[in-house]
Amino acid sequence: MAEDVRAWFAARIPAGWFVGPPEVSADGEEILVVGQLPDVELAGATAGAARAAARAARIERFREESREDRVRIARDAERHFRRKVAWGARCGDEMKVFTTLSVPVMTRLRMGERSILDTLVAGGVARSRSEALAWCVRLVGMHQADWIKGLRDALVKVDEVRSKGPLN
DSSP: OHHHHHHHHHHHSOTTSSSSOOEEEEOSSEEEEEEEEOOOOOOTTOOHHHHHHHHHHHHHHHHHHHHHHHHHHHHHHHHHHSSEEEEEEEETTEEEEOOOOOOOOOOOOOHHHHHHHHHHHHTTSOSSHHHHHHHHHHHHHHHTHHHHHHHHHHHHHHHHHHHTSTTO
16 A cells, blocks of 8 residues: 555656655555755855755745645545645755644553653643653654664564465
């Protein structure tokens, strides 16, 4: 299914938008398309903050200039795949996701776990338990990226074996 989604977008994204094929990822509710923009050309001595600002401006310009086409492509994809579409862009090491779906997730937490979330809220790290939980998930994702990637790769193998099983 992921290959179908990538191929579908590859056939519809205008040439010249990105320096290579965009990263297309999907789950049961959303498809995220993130493309790499050409880096900004600045003098070698340009300060890091100025370089970051120029990259952010390039991303914002792409967002504005491509809006009409992105909306049209997203509408078609949403009808075809029955999932929302989010867009993003990278320029150098700056990245911005323009639209993204925030999906509620049901979870049951014990008192000690709720206490951690409440501490994050009380400390001003998050405005709510929901935001605190999202913060925790992002933190685990950043610090355990290699382990999570290995787990995802293993799940792909499981799906491949299942697809060749006797029930298919």
